[in-house]
Amino acid sequence: MSVGAVLAAAGSGSRLGYTVPKALVPLGGEALVARAARGLADSGLVRRIVVTAPAAYLEQVRAAVAPVSSVDIEVVDGGATRQASVASGLRALGGSDGVILVHDAARPLASADLIGRLVAAVRAGHPAVVPGVPVVDTIRAVDDGDPPRAIATPDRSGLRAIQTPQAFDADLLRRAHAHGAARADSEAVAAGDDAGLVEALGIAVHVVPGEARALKITTRHDLSVAALYLEEDA
Ligand SMILES: Nc1ccn([C@@H]2O[C@H](COP(=O)(O)OP(=O)(O)OP(=O)(O)O)[C@@H](O)[C@H]2O)c(=O)n1
Numbered sequence: 001m002s003v004g005a006v007l008a009a010a011g012s013g014s015r016l017g018y019t020v021p022k023a024l025v026p027l028g029g030e031a032l033v034a035r036a037a038r039g040l041a042d043s044g045l046v047r048r049i050v051v052t053a054p055a056a057y058l059e060q061v062r063a064a065v066a067p068v069s070s071v072d073i074e075v076v077d078g079g080a081t082r083q084a085s086v087a088s089g090l091r092a093l094g095g096s097d098g099v100i101l102v103h104d105a106a107r108p109l110a111s112a113d114l115i116g117r118l119v120a121a122v123r124a125g126h127p128a129v130v131p132g133v134p135v136v137d138t139i140r141a142v143d144d145g146d147p148p149r150a151i152a153t154p155d156r157s158g159l160r161a162i163q164t165p166q167a168f169d170a171d172l173l174r175r176a177h178a179h180g181a182a183r184a185d186s187e188a189v190a191a192g193d194d195a196g197l198v199e200a201l202g203i204a205v206h207v208v209p210g211e212a213r214a215l216k217i218t219t220r221h222d223l224s225v226a227a228l229y230l231e232e233d234a
């Protein structure tokens with residue numbers, strides 16, 4: 001079963017607050033999108049990567065990922081939501097892979113070990129596999145009142161923070177996106193991740209251990225934490 005990947009990189013990065021999209025923000029001298037693409041390529045498992053970029057930055061994203069030359073990489077237009085961007089990437093990827101990884105440029109440090117665990121779990125028969133890390137805070141559900149009130153406290157031992165890459169049986173992922181697109185049209189909602197689209201089909205998602213270094217770069221503080229991981233690697 002060959003492995004293809006969609007790398008979602010079409011977001012603006014408004015919470016990070018740079019003048020360029022987040023995918024082009026440098027971390028240790030290399031754009032986040034290039035680091036994420038290199039991670040996928042270095043796993044040795046991925047045949048081809050489709051990167052979805054903001055329409056106005058296609059050429060800059062192409063230039064950023066050009067040094068990652070060990071796999072075939074195509075850069076295409078993303079969409080208005082992450083879900084639409086991944087759907088656009090899936091169209092460009094074509095139908096020849098049995099397994100598809102969906103990854104975020106915003107998680108540039110996911111390791112080859114993690115990618116290996118995810119692909120192995122799909123090949124072992126789990127059609128949808130995500131990395132999850134235990135949560136360290138107590139999580140409370142809060143209503144939207146003024147003032148906000150805590151209404152429930154789920155048992156933390158059963159909670160995981162879900163990361164990317166996420167790995168899927170290719171046919172299932174395409175079916176989940178087709179169903180999700182129809183729902184997004186009628187209910188004006190887009191899923192937070194691809195596993196959510198699979199769950200909406202009533203299919204169970206398998207969770208493998210995630211890793212701290214696959215953190216999502218959302219704020220400037222996250223960028224500093226990621227830089228510390230690079231220092232540790234050096
Ligand atoms: N329309 C969109 C929105 C997001 N993404 C991608 O989805 C990943 C996770 O999104 P997030 O971290 O929320 O990125 P942004 O939407 O760029 O961030 P912000 O909400 O701060 O603007 C990122 O790699 C981002 O590029 C995408 O491909 N297309």
Ligand SMILES: C[C@](O)(CO)[C@H](O)COP(=O)(O)O
Pocket residue numbers: 082104162163164192193194216
């Ligand atoms: C896909 C994701 O990274 C999994 O944790 C996350 O859902 C993206 O969330 P965002 O709302 O786009 O930041």
